[in-house]
Amino acid sequence: MYLAVRRAVAAAYFRTGAPNAVQTAIRWDPANPEYYDALGTLMHLYADRPNPDEIVQLYQRATRLSTQDAHFWADLGAGYDWAGRPNDALDAFQHARRLFPNSPEINWRMANFYVRADKTPEALRTLGMVLQEDGTAGRRVFTLATNATRDRNAILKILPPQPLAFFDYLNFLIEKGDIAGAEEVWARVLQLDLPFDIREAFPYLDALIQHAEVGQLSKVWSALMQRVPARAQRTVANSNLVTNGGFESDILNGGLDWRVLPTEGAVVSLDSVGAFEGPHALRITFDGSRNIDYGHVFQYVPVQAKTRYRFSGHLRVQEITTDSGPRFQICDAYNTGNTFVSSENLVGTSGWSEQHAAFTTSADTRLLLVRVVRPVSAKLDSQIAGTVWIDDVRLTSE
Numbered sequence: 001m002y003l004a005v006r007r008a009v010a011a012a013y014f015r016t017g018a019p020n021a022v023q024t025a026i027r028w029d030p031a032n033p034e035y036y037d038a039l040g041t042l043m044h045l046y047a048d049r050p051n052p053d054e055i056v057q058l059y060q061r062a063t064r065l066s067t068q069d070a071h072f073w074a075d076l077g078a079g080y081d082w083a084g085r086p087n088d089a090l091d092a093f094q095h096a097r098r099l100f101p102n103s104p105e106i107n108w109r110m111a112n113f114y115v116r117a118d119k120t121p122e123a124l125r126t127l128g129m130v131l132q133e134d135g136t137a138g139r140r141v142f143t144l145a146t147n148a149t150r151d152r153n154a155i156l157k158i159l160p161p162q163p164l165a166f167f168d169y170l171n172f173l174i175e176k177g178d179i180a181g182a183e184e185v186w187a188r189v190l191q192l193d194l195p196f197d198i199r200e201a202f203p204y205l206d207a208l209i210q211h212a213e214v215g216q217l218s219k220v221w222s223a224l225m226q227r228v229p230a231r232a233q234r235t236v237a238n239s240n241l242v243t244n245g246g247f248e249s250d251i252l253n254g255g256l257d258w259r260v261l262p263t264e265g266a267v268v269s270l271d272s273v274g275a276f277e278g279p280h281a282l283r284i285t286f287d288g289s290r291n292i293d294y295g296h297v298f299q300y301v302p303v304q305a306k307t308r309y310r311f312s313g314h315l316r317v318q319e320i321t322t323d324s325g326p327r328f329q330i331c332d333a334y335n336t337g338n339t340f341v342s343s344e345n346l347v348g349t350s351g352w353s354e355q356h357a358a359f360t361t362s363a364d365t366r367l368l369l370v371r372v373v374r375p376v377s378a379k380l381d382s383q384i385a386g387t388v389w390i391d392d393v394r395l396t397s398e
Contacts, residue, residue, distance in 0.1 A: 128158030138168030288385030
């Protein structure tokens with residue numbers, strides 16, 4: 001009972017978290033290794049002039065009292081590192097890893113030590129072990145690895161053969177603006193034939209669009225379509241450059257498929273009733289609440305410069321109000337003021353009508369934006385209501 005009381009009192013002091021309270025906890029319960037370990041860390045973090053040797057002694061006491069606790073050994077390694085004793089630090093970290101070889105935390109701390117010691121190969125191998133065991137560690141691992149080396153191939157080699165690790169690294173490079181590096185990661189994903197949902201590649205496709213890498217954009221999209229052969233076969237069969245032009249498949253909302261941006265005043269859905277061709281048409285319903293400047297259904301289409309193209313698409317409208325109704329528009333994706341096609345403005349109610357046009361791309365056009373638009377109305381009664389259906393959208397070269 002006496003020992004139980006002492007331990008309870010010590011635990012109460014320890015819970016306060018203050019260095020003085022932890023020292024008191026040690027006096028009440030000197031056999032608890034956690035208290036020595038915690039005091040060493042607190043002294044390092046909060047002491048005005050921490051004494052590295054005193055901190056090391058506290059960590060040593062913790063490891064003597066609990067020889068099989070890997071985290072205490074990792075803390076001792078950190079203590080040696082602070083004290084300028086790298087050889088002892090390495091021994092302690094290695095002992096910690098022998099006790100708990102798959103611990104992401106211990107391997108992370110050991111990798112940081114290797115980086116500080118300028119042991120880059122060892123640091124990268126250890127970071128690879130962190131990735132293997134912790135799928136959430138990607139960003140911090142890649143940041144530390146990039147600080148250790150600029151050799152992207154060396155970092156690629158530490159990635160475990162898991163799609164998550166590769167796409168985390170791909171997205172990390174995209175955020176850094178390293179499109180060339182992202183291309184290397186993508187090539188490795190294809191080389192390893194890793195399984196993944198094609199939507200995981202959409203951030204890479206968006207980056208290629210942003211950086212005007214249209215050639216690589218087409219190659220990546222073609223590789224993705226090989227993973228969904230039914231979509232690829234439909235596109236090849238009719239030579240239509242518009243992906244999913246008949247809305248036979250679900251909208252992927254990314255890549256070179258249709259994209260639908262939600263906005264107040266309009267609701268977009270696939271409609272299986274009354275399609276022009278095939279099982280579905282796309283339906284946009286305007287609720288009459290606003291004078292909306294609409295351009296929220298669109299698709300990017302790679303094209304050739306100075307080439308003749310033919311566009312066609314079908315529209316049906318029901319009770320479209322105002323003088324400004326929905327229509328097709330095709331423009332340069334990087335210069336939307338350079339419009340090649342703007343189809344007939346449809347209002348009121350009418351059955352399916354084909355909208356078509358032919359045009360020639362300009363010398364610097366590589367990517368088109370095909371979209372359904374409704375410009376704002378200048379009339380007093382300007383809030384748009386009603387429904388438009390879209391189907392059988394095609395773009396072919398002549």
